[in-house]
Amino acid sequence: xSEKQPTGRGxxxxxxxxYEGAARVVAPALATGLRAQRRLRSWRRPKKEPSEWFGPPxxxxxxxxxxxxxxxxxxxxxxxxxxxxxxxxxxxxxxxRPFGYxxxxxxxxxxxxxxxxxxxxxxxxxEVWGLSQDTCGYARCDIGSFLSGxxxxxxxxxxxxxxxxxxxxxxxxxxxxxxxxxxxxxxFVVDTPFLSGDPDERTETYVAEQLEECMQLCARIxxxxxxxxxxxxxxxRSKEASELWGECLALSQAEPAPWTGFEQFLHLGPIVAxxxxxxxxxxxxxxxxxxxxxxxxxxxxxxxxRFRLLWDNLPIWYELRSLSTLLAEVGFTIVTTxxxxxxxxxxxxxxxRDPIVSAARVYARVFIxxxxxxxxxxxxxxxxxxxxxxxxxxxxxxxxxxxxxxxxLADRLAKEASIRTLLLDGDHIDMRVHSKxxxxxxxxxxxxxxxxx
Amino acid sequence: xxxxxxxxxxxxxxxxxxxxILYPREIVTALGACxxxxxxxxxxxxxxxxTNRLQAYVCPMVRSAQQVLSSIETIHPRPEAAxxxxxxxSMQGLLSIALSTPAWDLPFLxxxxxxxxxxxxxxxxxxxxxxxxxxxxxxALHRTLDPDSLxxxxxxxxxxEDRLRTLLESLRYxxxxxxxxxxxxxxxxxxxPHDAIPLLDGLLSRVDRQxxxxxxxxxxxxxxPEPVDLFDILEDAxxxxxxxxxxxxxxxxxxxxxxxxxxxxxxxxxxxxxMPPCPTRCSExxxxxxxxxxxxxxxxxxxxxxxxxxxxxxELFDVASIRKALGEDGLSVLHxxxxxxxxxxxxxxxxxxxxxxxxxQGKAS
Numbered sequence: 001x002s003e004k005q006p007t008g009r010g011x012x013x014x015x016x017x018x019y020e021g022a023a024r025v026v027a028p029a030l031a032t033g034l035r036a037q038r039r040l041r042s043w044r045r046p047k048k049e050p051s052e053w054f055g056p057p058x059x060x061x062x063x064x065x066x067x068x069x070x071x072x073x074x075x076x077x078x079x080x081x082x083x084x085x086x087x088x089x090x091x092x093x094x095x096x097r098p099f100g101y102x103x104x105x106x107x108x109x110x111x112x113x114x115x116x117x118x119x120x121x122x123x124x125x126x127e128v129w130g131l132s133q134d135t136c137g138y139a140r141c142d143i144g145s146f147l148s149g150x151x152x153x154x155x156x157x158x159x160x161x162x163x164x165x166x167x168x169x170x171x172x173x174x175x176x177x178x179x180x181x182x183x184x185x186x187x188f189v190v191d192t193p194f195l196s197g198d199p200d201e202r203t204e205t206y207v208a209e210q211l212e213e214c215m216q217l218c219a220r221i222x223x224x225x226x227x228x229x230x231x232x233x234x235x236x237r238s239k240e241a242s243e244l245w246g247e248c249l250a251l252s253q254a255e256p257a258p259w260t261g262f263e264q265f266l267h268l269g270p271i272v273a274x275x276x277x278x279x280x281x282x283x284x285x286x287x288x289x290x291x292x293x294x295x296x297x298x299x300x301x302x303x304x305x306r307f308r309l310l311w312d313n314l315p316i317w318y319e320l321r322s323l324s325t326l327l328a329e330v331g332f333t334i335v336t337t338x339x340x341x342x343x344x345x346x347x348x349x350x351x352x353r354d355p356i357v358s359a360a361r362v363y364a365r366v367f368i369x370x371x372x373x374x375x376x377x378x379x380x381x382x383x384x385x386x387x388x389x390x391x392x393x394x395x396x397x398x399x400x401x402x403x404x405x406x407x408x409l410a411d412r413l414a415k416e417a418s419i420r421t422l423l424l425d426g427d428h429i430d431m432r433v434h435s436k437x438x439x440x441x442x443x444x445x446x447x448x449x450x451x452x453x
Numbered sequence: 454x455x456x457x458x459x460x461x462x463x464x465x466x467x468x469x470x471x472x473x474i475l476y477p478r479e480i481v482t483a484l485g486a487c488x489x490x491x492x493x494x495x496x497x498x499x500x501x502x503x504t505n506r507l508q509a510y511v512c513p514m515v516r517s518a519q520q521v522l523s524s525i526e527t528i529h530p531r532p533e534a535a536x537x538x539x540x541x542x543s544m545q546g547l548l549s550i551a552l553s554t555p556a557w558d559l560p561f562l563x564x565x566x567x568x569x570x571x572x573x574x575x576x577x578x579x580x581x582x583x584x585x586x587x588x589x590x591x592x593a594l595h596r597t598l599d600p601d602s603l604x605x606x607x608x609x610x611x612x613x614e615d616r617l618r619t620l621l622e623s624l625r626y627x628x629x630x631x632x633x634x635x636x637x638x639x640x641x642x643x644x645x646p647h648d649a650i651p652l653l654d655g656l657l658s659r660v661d662r663q664x665x666x667x668x669x670x671x672x673x674x675x676x677x678p679e680p681v682d683l684f685d686i687l688e689d690a691x692x693x694x695x696x697x698x699x700x701x702x703x704x705x706x707x708x709x710x711x712x713x714x715x716x717x718x719x720x721x722x723x724x725x726x727x728m729p730p731c732p733t734r735c736s737e738x739x740x741x742x743x744x745x746x747x748x749x750x751x752x753x754x755x756x757x758x759x760x761x762x763x764x765x766x767x768e769l770f771d772v773a774s775i776r777k778a779l780g781e782d783g784l785s786v787l788h789x790x791x792x793x794x795x796x797x798x799x800x801x802x803x804x805x806x807x808x809x810x811x812x813x814q815g816k817a818s
Contacts, residue, residue, distance in 0.1 A: 130773030173735045174770035191569030209574035372549040404546025407506045
């Protein structure tokens with residue numbers, strides 16, 4: 001639970017100092033310290049044998065750590081200093097940037113808990129509180145984290161508002177309304193009706209109208225006026241960020257691929273949480289340049305790339321390492337994922353001259369909000385562009401909108417793209433509904449079917 | 454049921470399948486069709502040769518719907534169209550599957566209720582959605598809707614609902630068993646309003662306001678009253694249903710309104726907006742807590758039984774918050790989950806019996 005913050009004008013100024021200090025002084029100093037420590041370690045320790053299966057690690061991973069540390073560290077002091085919003089991953093955060101909101105992504109946070117294998121423990125807190133184990137693991141993990149005050153981020157700032165967008169699922173409405181009742185803060189839901197066919201004007205007008213309503217509410221909470229020029233500049237940065245992310249992903253078309261789909265999941269952090277900020281774009285420029293360099297020198301993410309795969313659905317966060325190794329040992333690599341691609345796919349639709357209407361278009365057309373036929377076409381396109389030999393569709397217990405229809409998708413993709421497909425049961429965060437042995441057995445059999453192993 | 458639907462078809466009323474939960478039924482009636490709602494497995498042996506296309510962790514209501522659609526060729530009378538509202542992520546996923554399955558040779562009609570923060574934009578969108586729904590149903594049935602027919606259908610629907618409302622408000626004085634009551638109420642899933650009204654009149658004639666039921670009254674909430682023998686267990690334990698909030702029954706009754714609109718489309722929109730709070734419409738939790746609290750108060754119920762369907766995420770989120778809030782009021786809550794078993798499980802029975810016993814002793818959990 002969040003502790004009491006200093007109040008009054010003086011308290012707010014102090015808090016603001018702490019917030020800015022954490023972002024501008026402490027976090028960079030910490031990053032410098034970490035870099036020095038790394039250098040010292042590499043200088044003192046005997047050189048590590050290169051991995052038998054993996055290529056050299058991405059330098060950008062260290063930078064990623066610094067960028068996210070800064071984000072989470074400053075977040076510890078955000079409430080009371082600046083307005084704070086908790087938002088869903090598909091929410092148009094461009095709206096919030098001109099008002100100086102600090103933005104927290106419960107899904108990113110839950111993913112972080114998942115990677116650190118803390119998800120189940122936190123989910124259990126929410127289950128004791130009353131949530132069923134059949135609800136989304138991300139929701140349980142975050143609600144459990146708030147109720148217990150336990151988070152690998154140190155501390156999450158209490159929100160002034162919760163903002164959800166239905167483009168990724170309907171679950172977020174239930175999740176955020178539950179959170180709102182616990183936190184006693186307002187919630188605004190932007191509804192992006194599901195697109196069974198082609199995008200239509202009335203749906204996008206409806207979304208744009210809600211974005212206007214939402215922006216006015218966020219302005220009131222922040223005590224600021226709407227600045228449409230500033231919003232246009234943010235939209236321009238978001239467009240560039242999505243394009244840069246797209247460029248990073250596209251570099252995996254090279255053979256060998258310079259990074260894996262699982263690494264892409266980890267490097268998604270800034271595009272999800274920091275869209276619209278200059279440091280997000282700077283980060284992806286750095287990552288893109290490094291990936292280009294790797295492509296130029298033929299450095300692959302794995303040492304002996306033989307088969308290339310597509311991954312559908314969210315990752316199994318707590319098994320990223322073991323699955324990567326299992327695949328790499330026999331020359332398999334994930335080169336593209338539908339989820340990562342989703343953050344680049346709609347980039348061309350951003351229009352800084354008309355940020356609200358174009359945001360309505362961008363966010364309503366998110367692939368998970370589209371029909372099965374649309375998703376199949378997108379997957380076929382990825383299979384062709386990235387020269388995939390097969391696809392793994394993670395049937396994710398926690399995520400119904402992504403998973404319902406995957407049985408059909410797996411069959412149709414196999415037939416229409418002439419590749420092998422595997423439906424792999426799991427859960428993005430709850431290890432209790434994932435059978436590691438069974439999954440590994442199925443994966444091994446799938447890889448054997450490619451022959452030559 | 455099938456004989457009834459066949460007779461409807463012979464009278465010139467095409468059959469329109471309607472999957473849970475919310476859609477403007479009066480429009481189906483106004484176009485001279487008969488809605489057949491599929492809440493669970495309606496046929497004895499409906500599963501066709503097609504394999505299951507949904508994972509085991511998808512709710513049984515959606516899986517039943519898929520089985521019905523998979524055997525659509527064998528269903529007589531053959532439906533002319535199917536309505537698939539955006540009730541939840543799984544039902545929406547099923548619509549996606551349906552639209553990409555040529556073998557399920559039916560026009561599929563989505564219905565999207567606005568799930569946002571219910572401002573003016575939502576009302577405008579809902580109106581447009583109703584109009585789009587009318588256009589697709591007209592196309593599917595090759596018929597045209599005229600405003601007079603819609604007004605007549607609205608009147609008929611309201612007459613039916615008035616009776617149902619009165620009946621549900623009088624459950625304390627119902628002179629019969631709950632199992633009998635629910636068996637009759639479930640026929641509303643396919644009866645044309647013309648036939649539903651006499652059925653409800655018959656049920657109302659068995660309400661005796663001089664004779665209150667004895668035992669422990671409960672509010673029942675959830676999706677559908679299935680398995681039905683749950684009500685036998687309830688009765689044997691000394692309980693009865695004092696108020697109903699099943700999504701298939703009481704939760705689709707709009708609140709009364711005296712306002713008369715010249716425009717029937719406005720009436721359709723407002724009726725949808727006046728429905729009781731429901732998580733599948735993305736209603737907020739607090740109004741639902743108030744609604745259930747009032748149901749309990751008005752009916753003299755001593756506890757609430759949530760009888761939900763396994764894996765139903767919208768309900769599962771609400772139940773946690775409602776349980777907390779009502780528990781603080783001293784109103785006990787029992788949560789039972791069903792997977793549409795043919796009979797209530799032993800565990801379900803034991804828990805229900807213990808709950809009624811506890812309420813009978815005047816204890817609060």
